[in-house]
Amino acid sequence: MAAIAGIYDFFTRGLRTKSRDWTIDHDYDNHQSRFAPKFQELFMPFIVTCVVSLFFWTGVSAITGAEEPWDLASYWTIIYPAALALSVILGAVLRSSQWSAGGVVMLSQIPVVLAISGASPLLGVGIIYAALLSIPAIALSWLAGKLRSGKKGRWTSTKK
Structure with missing residues (x-):
């Protein structure tokens, strides 16, 4: 059930991956990506x-x-x-x-x-x-x- 919720979130809200040192935001609706390192x-x-x-x-x-x-x-x-x-x-x-x-x-x-x-x-x-x-x-x-x-x-x- 959690896998289905994750797939739904992936396609509806976009991908948001966090690491200790960097963040990638991707909005699939607007086709925009942002790589934001903690400079x-x-x-x-x-x-x-x-x-x-x-x-x-x-x-x-x-x-x-x-x-x-x-x-x-x-x-x-x-x-x-x-x-x-x-x-x-x-x-x-x-x-x-x-x-x-x-x-x-x-x-x-x-x-x-x-x-x-x-x-x-x-x-x-x-x-x-x-x-x-x-x-x-x-x-x-x-x-x-x-x-x-x-x-x-x-x-x-x-x-x-």
Whole structure:
């Protein structure tokens, strides 16, 4: 009986599907569709993370005067740990997809390098290098988000 009521609603009122992140409305009488993402919840944190990361790497390049930050002697002692700290902070601030903060922070080096020094034959190697360096940053930002939200993962004990 419920299936018949659902079919009746489908053809008389149109389709309304809800998810946690998006809504699709479709009115079959007027042949109009609307896809309405929750912009502030989905895209604004990602945009803010991108902007903060780009400012970080632009500041590093401006302060050090280097075209490629990973070529600096202080990269492993000062710059990379600061980028990891930024990944932790952004991962703790984000409500969802905390892991993405680490990847965005580390991969934001690439557009800054392209803007300052232009494309070079070693650009592919730089992208792979930044991707490999993003793995610890992704792990740290994910962990910071989990610790901040207080959600227990599989790695916590269930014994009291």
